[in-house]
Amino acid sequence: MIALRNVTKKFETQVAVDNLSMELQTGELCMFVGESGCGKSTTLRMINRLIDADEGVIEINGKNIYDYNEVELRRSIGYVVQNTGLFPHMNVRENISIVPRLLKWNENKILDRAKELIDLVGLEVESYINKYPSELSGGEAQRIGVARALAADPDIILMDEPFGAVDPLNRANLQNEFMKIQKQLKKTVIFVTHDIDEAMKMGDKIAIMSKGKLEQFESPETILLSNNNFVRSFLGKETYIKILNRFQVREYMKKDIKKELCYKVNVDENLRDALAEMIEYGTEAMSVVENGKIKGTLWLNDIVNIFQKG
Ligand SMILES: Nc1ncnc2c1ncn2[C@@H]1O[C@H](COP(=O)(O)OP(=O)(O)O)[C@@H](O)[C@H]1O
Ligand SMILES: [Mg+2]
Numbered sequence: 001m002i003a004l005r006n007v008t009k010k011f012e013t014q015v016a017v018d019n020l021s022m023e024l025q026t027g028e029l030c031m032f033v034g035e036s037g038c039g040k041s042t043t044l045r046m047i048n049r050l051i052d053a054d055e056g057v058i059e060i061n062g063k064n065i066y067d068y069n070e071v072e073l074r075r076s077i078g079y080v081v082q083n084t085g086l087f088p089h090m091n092v093r094e095n096i097s098i099v100p101r102l103l104k105w106n107e108n109k110i111l112d113r114a115k116e117l118i119d120l121v122g123l124e125v126e127s128y129i130n131k132y133p134s135e136l137s138g139g140e141a142q143r144i145g146v147a148r149a150l151a152a153d154p155d156i157i158l159m160d161e162p163f164g165a166v167d168p169l170n171r172a173n174l175q176n177e178f179m180k181i182q183k184q185l186k187k188t189v190i191f192v193t194h195d196i197d198e199a200m201k202m203g204d205k206i207a208i209m210s211k212g213k214l215e216q217f218e219s220p221e222t223i224l225l226s227n228n229n230f231v232r233s234f235l236g237k238e239t240y241i242k243i244l245n246r247f248q249v250r251e252y253m254k255k256d257i258k259k260e261l262c263y264k265v266n267v268d269e270n271l272r273d274a275l276a277e278m279i280e281y282g283t284e285a286m287s288v289v290e291n292g293k294i295k296g297t298l299w300l301n302d303i304v305n306i307f308q309k310g
Contacts, residue, residue: 001023001024001025001026001059001060001061001062001188002023002024002047002058002059002060002156002188002190003022003023003024003057003058003059003062004020004021004022004023004043004047004056004057004058005021005056005057005058005059006019006020006021006055006056006057007019007020007021007043007046007053007055007056007057007058008020008053008054008055008056009039009042009046009051009053009054009212010054015211015212016039016042016212017039017042017043017046017053017212018039018211018212018213019055019056019213020039020043020056020212020213020214021056021214022207022214022217024188024190024205025188026061026155026188027186027187027188028188028189028204028205029179029182029187029189029191029202029203029204029205030189030190030191030203030204030205030206030207031191031192031193031198031199031202031203031205031206031207032044032190032191032192032193032207032209033192033193033194033195033196033199033206033207033208033209033234034194034208034209034210034215034234035194035210036194038209038210038211038212039209039211039212040160040192040194040209041160041192043209044079044158044160044190044192046058047060047065047077047156047158047190048073048077048079048158049065049066049070049073060073060076060156061155071102071103074099074102075099075103075152075154076154076155076156077154077155077156077157077158078148078149078150078151078152078154078156078157078158078187079149079157079158079159079160080142080145080146080148080149080157080158080159080160080162081145081159081160081161081162082160082161082162082163082164082165083141083165085145086133086141086144086145086148087133088132088133088134089132090132090133091129091130091131091132092114092118092128092129092130092131092132092133092136092144093111093114093129093130095133095144095148096113096114096117096118096144096147096148096151097110097111097113097114097151098148098151099148099151099152100113100151100152103152113151114129114147114151115129117147117148117150117151118144118147120147120150120181121143121144121146121147121177121181122143122177123140123143123144128140128144137170138165138166138167138170139166139167139170139171139173139174142162142163142165142166142174143174143177145162146162146178146181150181150185150187154187155187155188156187156188156189156190157187157188157189157190158189158190159189159190159191159192160192161192161193161194162174162191163175163193163198164193164194164195171198175198175201175202178202179202191203196234196235196236196242197242197245199220200220200223200239200242200243200245200246201242201245201246203219203220204219205217205218205219205220206218206219206220206223208223208230208231208234210230210234215228215230215231215234216228216231220243220246221243223235224239224240224243240307241272241275242272244270244271244272244275244303244306245270245271245272245273246270247270247271247272247306248268248269248270248271249265249266249267249268249269249270249271249274249288249298250267250268250288252271252298252302252303252306253267253288253295253296253297253298254296254297254298254299254302255295255296256296257296257297258294258295258296259287259294259297260287260294261283261285261286261287261297262283263277263278263281263283263285263286263287264286264287264288264289264294265277265286265287265288265289265298266288266289266290267288267289267290267295268290271303271306274286274298274303275300275303278300278303283300284299284300284301285297285298285299285300286298
């Protein structure tokens with residue numbers, strides 16, 4: 001668990017983080033959203049002790065971060081930033097190995113770990129392990145950035161707009177892959193973004209910040225029903241469309257109908273993509289396909305009515 005208790009940080013007269021208190025549960029993926037300058041990065045940097053809070057206490061698993069020694073803290077926190085911060089003169093293997101080296105693992109174990117992680121982030125080990133950052137695309141470099149953060153198997157991952165500089169298609173892939181990894185590893189993750197779409201899609205919980213303060217910290221579903229004016233204005237009108245990407249075709253299709261329709265959707269797609277396809281094709285129903293077989297039908301009506309149940 002990560003706990004912030006009345007944490008304040010000022011830069012001269014500028015209050016970057018203002019009496020912030022919150023608790024993040026172990027194994028949760030928590031999204032920090034808010035306008036530029038609202039204090040997201042400052043909060044992350046205080047948690048990993050890159051900068052010091054002026055007031056308040058930050059605890060990890062009940063222990064003040066200043067009671068950990070530096071190496072111990074580095075080992076328990078992985079950090080991913082935009083544009084990766086990969087060292088240009090080091091190849092992929094060396095970049096991933098930085099923290100394990102610091103921890104004096106033996107060379108075989110370091111190499112095995114590097115290979116395991118390159119594979120985990122969806123790249124082919126033999127073609128990538130000796131590449132230099134300049135030989136990677138933006139998306140590939142971000143993947144290696146994630147691999148590097150995971151190297152010493154930290155309990156906590158702090159990610160500061162990690163996919164912010166990646167084009168939309170690659171960004172969606174990276175989001176999906178990271179969610180898959182997170183499902184498997186169940187790290188305690190703080191993921192900073194200014195993209196409410198990304199937050200809604202990925203988060204177990206969302207912390208909405210404004211001017212250094214926490215406006216709301218809840219599940220995406222609860223945030224959607226918020227009465228907080230700032231939160232509502234931040235979400236905007238497309239909220240209900242946005243949230244559809246959390247719902248899977250698999251769960252909302254009708255299974256009894258096996259008739260093959262003109263348009264098809266994969267069972268693993270989400271309802272937001274499915275809805276977009278229905279609009280594009282001008283259809284009210286699509287056959288749901290899994291491994292080439294028709295598994296049922298997805299109806300526009302069942303998507304439209306989704307929020308009527310709860
Ligand atoms: N090193 C710094 N020196 C002076 N002001 C800073 C520094 N870092 C951040 N700030 C200020 O603190 C506020 C919060 O910044 P930051 O945490 O980076 O916001 P965010 O990540 O949400 O965009 C901003 O007003 C920013 O200008
Ligand atoms: Mg920032």
